[in-house]
Amino acid sequence: xxxxxxxxxxxxxxxxxxVKIECRSLDFQATTMFWYRQFPKQSLMLMATSNEGSxxxxxxxxxxxxxxxxxxxxxxxxxTVTSAHPEDSSFYICSASRQGLVRAFGSGTRLTVV
Amino acid sequence: DAKTTQPTSMDCAEGxxxxxxxxxxxxxxxxxxxxxxxxxxxxxxxxxxxxxxxETNEMASLIITEDRKSSTLILPHATLRDTAVYYCIVNxxxxxxxxxxxxKGTKLTVNP
Numbered sequence: 161x162x163x164x165x166x167x168x169x170x171x172x173x174x175x176x177x178x179v180k181i182e183c184r185s186l187d188f189q190a191t192t193m194f195w196y197r198q199f200p201k202q203s204l205m206l207m208a209t210s211n212e213g214s215x216x217x218x219x220x221x222x223x224x225x226x227x228x229x230x231x232x233x234x235x236x237x238x239x240t241v242t243s244a245h246p247e248d249s250s251f252y253i254c255s256a257s258r259q260g261l262v263r264a265f266g267s268g269t270r271l272t273v274v
Numbered sequence: 275d276a277k278t279t280q281p282t283s284m285d286c287a288e289g290x291x292x293x294x295x296x297x298x299x300x301x302x303x304x305x306x307x308x309x310x311x312x313x314x315x316x317x318x319x320x321x322x323x324x325x326x327x328x329e330t331n332e333m334a335s336l337i338i339t340e341d342r343k344s345s346t347l348i349l350p351h352a353t354l355r356d357t358a359v360y361y362c363i364v365n366x367x368x369x370x371x372x373x374x375x376x377x378k379g380t381k382l383t384v385n386p
Binding site for chain 1: 308310312315316317318319320323361373374375376377378379
């Protein structure tokens with residue numbers, strides 16, 4: 161089955177710094193990757209969709225200059241949280257997709273901004 | 275917005291069958307019903323999907339009503355490790371760039 165690896169699993173950073181989260185499809189080429197955010201006791205909220213080689217499409221209310229998404233290859237997408245603040249603390253989850261495959265998800269990254 | 279409605283929570287005794295309902299009355303003809311689950315602090319895990327026929331795999335069974343307006347996920351012999359939030363999602367055929375929109379899901383608690 162499709163396997164998606166996400167790294168790091170948890171990170172603590174100081175307020176004002178930037179954090180990069182990686183999402184890799186290990187056994188397939190992902191034409192599309194998705195980034196979600198999940199606050200405690202809430203459901204997953206889609207932040208953005210990215211297609212390889214194209215700019216990401218952000219959901220309403222998500223700041224594209226704060227959450228930088230790069231999808232430069234068919235197996236790697238990165239999410240960079242720039243100038244992180246405590247309110248950005250959340251559980252970030254990526255998902256990778258290719259036509260004909262069931263959507264697979266990464267194991268998530270717990271970000272804590274102190 | 276999610277196109278499905280599910281009960282907020284359910285309980286099940288260990289070893290018994292867990293039946294999780296989902297309503298999707300506005301489902302379109304080409305949309306599949308997908309089930310995922312999320313164990314605490316992990317990413318969602320795919321369980322099963324179907325279009326109109328009942329489906330079974332090593333994890334669960336999926337029963338879809340004839341009018342396709344509702345479905346039931348069945349875990350035949352629930353274990354403590356099945357405690358999770360279960361999400362029912364309707365989506366066009368698998369893969370591609372379609373968004374998977376998550377509703378609030380059903381929090382299933384399997385009790386000893």
